[in-house]
Amino acid sequence: MSGAIENLFHEDRRFPPSDVMKNGANAKEELVARAAADPLAFWAGEAEKLAWRKPFTQVLDDSDAPFYRWFADGTLNVTESCLDRHLAEHGDRVAFHWEGEPGDTREISYRQLHLEVCQFANGLRSLGIGKGDTVAIYMGMVPEIVVAMLACARIGAPHSVVFGGFSSDALRERNADANSKAVITCDGAWRRGKVVPLKENVDVALEGETTVEHVIVVRRTENEVQWTDGRDHWFDELVQGQPETCEPEIMNAEDLLYILYTSGSTGKPKGIAHSQGGYLTGVSSTFRNVFDIHDDDVYWCTADCGWVTGHSYIVYGPLANCATSVIYEGSPDYPDQDRFWALVASHGVTILYTAPTAIRTFMKWGDHLPARHDLSSLRLLGSVGEPINPEAWMWYHEHIGGGKCPIVDTWWQTETGAIMITPLPGVTTLKPGSATRPYPGIDASVVDEEGNEVAPGGGGFLVVNSPWPSMLRTIHGDPERYREVYWSRFPGRYFPGDGCKLDEESYFWLLGRVDDVMLVSGHNLSTTEVESALVDHPAVAEAAVVGRSDPRTGQAIAAFVTLKGDRVGNEELLQELRSHVATKIGPIAKPASIVFTSDLPKTRSGKIMRRLLRDISEKRQLGDVTTLANSEIVEAIRDGAQTSKED
Ligand code: 7RM
Numbered sequence: 001m002s003g004a005i006e007n008l009f010h011e012d013r014r015f016p017p018s019d020v021m022k023n024g025a026n027a028k029e030e031l032v033a034r035a036a037a038d039p040l041a042f043w044a045g046e047a048e049k050l051a052w053r054k055p056f057t058q059v060l061d062d063s064d065a066p067f068y069r070w071f072a073d074g075t076l077n078v079t080e081s082c083l084d085r086h087l088a089e090h091g092d093r094v095a096f097h098w099e100g101e102p103g104d105t106r107e108i109s110y111r112q113l114h115l116e117v118c119q120f121a122n123g124l125r126s127l128g129i130g131k132g133d134t135v136a137i138y139m140g141m142v143p144e145i146v147v148a149m150l151a152c153a154r155i156g157a158p159h160s161v162v163f164g165g166f167s168s169d170a171l172r173e174r175n176a177d178a179n180s181k182a183v184i185t186c187d188g189a190w191r192r193g194k195v196v197p198l199k200e201n202v203d204v205a206l207e208g209e210t211t212v213e214h215v216i217v218v219r220r221t222e223n224e225v226q227w228t229d230g231r232d233h234w235f236d237e238l239v240q241g242q243p244e245t246c247e248p249e250i251m252n253a254e255d256l257l258y259i260l261y262t263s264g265s266t267g268k269p270k271g272i273a274h275s276q277g278g279y280l281t282g283v284s285s286t287f288r289n290v291f292d293i294h295d296d297d298v299y300w301c302t303a304d305c306g307w308v309t310g311h312s313y314i315v316y317g318p319l320a321n322c323a324t325s326v327i328y329e330g331s332p333d334y335p336d337q338d339r340f341w342a343l344v345a346s347h348g349v350t351i352l353y354t355a356p357t358a359i360r361t362f363m364k365w366g367d368h369l370p371a372r373h374d375l376s377s378l379r380l381l382g383s384v385g386e387p388i389n390p391e392a393w394m395w396y397h398e399h400i401g402g403g404k405c406p407i408v409d410t411w412w413q414t415e416t417g418a419i420m421i422t423p424l425p426g427v428t429t430l431k432p433g434s435a436t437r438p439y440p441g442i443d444a445s446v447v448d449e450e451g452n453e454v455a456p457g458g459g460g461f462l463v464v465n466s467p468w469p470s471m472l473r474t475i476h477g478d479p480e481r482y483r484e485v486y487w488s489r490f491p492g493r494y495f496p497g498d499g500c501k502l503d504e505e506s507y508f509w510l511l512g513r514v515d516d517v518m519l520v521s522g523h524n525l526s527t528t529e530v531e532s533a534l535v536d537h538p539a540v541a542e543a544a545v546v547g548r549s550d551p552r553t554g555q556a557i558a559a560f561v562t563l564k565g566d567r568v569g570n571e572e573l574l575q576e577l578r579s580h581v582a583t584k585i586g587p588i589a590k591p592a593s594i595v596f597t598s599d600l601p602k603t604r605s606g607k608i609m610r611r612l613l614r615d616i617s618e619k620r621q622l623g624d625v626t627t628l629a630n631s632e633i634v635e636a637i638r639d640g641a642q643t644s645k646e647d
Pocket of ligand 1: 262308309383384385386387388409410411412413414415435496497498510511512513605
């Protein structure tokens, strides 16, 4: 990309915080001002809210940038902040209301969770697993996945969670890179009433040469499994009779808490390395202030623990704040497409955190589904994973939030560990489609190719100007790649790879990955803005656009659109959508072609895969489709793309 990104989409709707929010919220104007005046003092104060064994005396060590160190002479065990310190006053408080896909339920108090973590941690130690040994976790969303992560943290063994929807090849590659000594898995996982054979996948991943010495298996689906004596252990048998307390390993703040792999656009997966003290500081501070957690809240983050959102905002952030959460094991359309709303109603969920891809799917399924349920317990909504188009924001606000809940659109990455750009619900006036401002203590800006800050109204690259406690520490085993990928494009600054524009009030509007920016007749157009213009049309549920090479304009805009409910795509609607984009943001952004499709190619975490749509549009051999969640849709789109109309 060269030159600024055009600023085309205009949004006038405003949602100031209610008086109730202003007065009752954890984060008030005062906190914003205090953090702005002295960010390091702010972070030190946030860190001091955790349970330390030895208090830190130094906040930030920047002597070996970009290998920053936070609270480096402090020691702690993160599970004491997440569990032990809550027991005296809140031991009976529910940590998790868990619901299985078949409808079975469990309620786990903080006391019970502490007990299970201690017993399993002792079980791991009995197998000779301890400080510094990496443990892979390849499970479904059963309570034991949280127990497994915390048990690893208890004994100082870094965990490497691999999403249960990934293949045995993906698990094998990550085990080899991380040097995993053990794998914790389940016999199977429930998905839409069927069993995903997790243990079988583990067996395949361990064939041949491996570093893995132990496999621990949680019974969930009771399917037949192969057994390797000496290597394989049932979880329940391992914890049976273990002592109910477990002396935590005392860790340095900078020791490795976990590795989490992100695919990245090319090359082998990057093992993102997170620390103990800084990471917990970031996630616990943002959880408290962005989700405004109070004692009577019931919080539900719909992510999977296989993603960073699950690590930070199902496990570490909520538990450090003694929150009560809901965990749901299965799919949102099982047995019916209103499963989420049934869960919100039955548990009285007050705070819901989900992804734009889910919200747009719910829009497509229809307004009548949430309307069947009493969602009045909700008081705050959150969004993460992709830009949320203004129309999807409005739908979420009206049909889920009943028009009364603020929406926190939270921008962050696996690498940032915690939320970076976000509203504070008691402070920020919301604008649909904008993640608004940097979190207190975060110094972010939008710059042009030379690194000069763009003026309000301009578009360019998002950068973070100073380090923050929950930042990644390195790419596991490849510090040079860490420096190269994140710190070389703009020396001294962190470059996340996202485009962003600033409006006249310096609100941040995330524009998607810079690799996806389209160059049409000399203009840099963001995919997000054209997609938002399409989603703004009442017939459209979801849209993806890509730049396809074009002899006349450099690139031409190719759009892929899914429609709401039972709307059908035809030539008339196609022309209507093209003019809609032209009136909404300008003729330059008019798609040259539009393909109607029942679904879009998505990664397993729900992000639209524009790279594949580019391949389809340019009639290329398709690249790697193994990370797709819905590979069958690619053929369907390819057939459609060949017959679509163009100018
Ligand atoms: C938490 C997570 C990171 C990438 C990031 C962005 C995109 C995430 C938003 C967003 C616009 C948001 N981690 N992204 N949140 N874009 N608005 N609120 O998703 O490592 O899996 O992905 O996701 O492109 O760089 S992640």
